[in-house]
Amino acid sequence: MSIYDHKVIDNKGKEVSLSDYKDKVVLVVNTASKCGFTPQYAGLQELYTKYKEEGLEILAFPCNQFGGQEPGESEEIASFCDLQFNISFPLMEKIDVNGDGTHPFYEELKNSAPGLLGSKKIKWNFTKFLIGKNGQSITRFAPQTKPSELSSNIEDLLK
Template sequence: MPGIHDFEARSLEGGLIRFSDFAGKVLLVVNTASRCGFTPQYRGLQALHRQFAGRGLVVVGFPCNQFGGQEPGGADEIAAFCERSYGVDFPMAGKVEVNGPDAHPVFAYLTEALPGVLGSRAVKWNFTKFLVDRAGRPIRRYAPTTPPETLAADIEALL
């Protein structure tokens, strides 16, 4: 079975995000949306990025429109919103699906490795978070309601 470092994703700018470039780093992978009640979590994600990037954390956002149509914009609109509203400068993938037959391979992998409540594989809503250790092992899945700042201790333990 492939590991997280075997995957790639298109960035919002159209380039390639190679997860192999993150080998040896702790990853926090999050499905995001610009028009969601949890959208202010971008602030907390950016704070984690700012606090821990120098020690080996990489936050990777994956915009997704599967939940209530809360990410309707195109790549340029999403990028401008994230930077303007929250100062996001961590890697952002292009818009993806996280559930179903067209789920991005990163999410197919993470949801299989870290099922949710009662063993459910599906991502339930925007801002579901997945923490991956330096060896590429998925460690923990967090609900959309979990504020990013509460992940600091878990991240610290992996750094």
């Protein structure tokens, strides 16, 4: 199975096929509105603004599995992101990234790019997966990795 075989739901309830992102570089992030890393939304927006025209897409997946830091519903989360960070990249519906209810897309990501010492579990909010244009090159970045630190990786994949 390829990442492009998966479908996800956006924050407005619309089904999105990940095949829509073929030939693009995609940064996938599990997000939360009440986390110490929440200010990374601003850095994600900066990356999106800088590289969107070259083929970067960012997909944010709110998740409430880490300290209950994303308690709101889709509309509330979208409103927060708009008011606080004026994001223009796609926001998806809230999902689980670990455990029995893990979204199949996240299972695929975790299997393709395990974390430290081969761990597949997502450790915290704002874990990032950078996916190359071919859908095969997938790199995982820790929550503390700032979006600005991904610029050279993104530029390499956009070439």
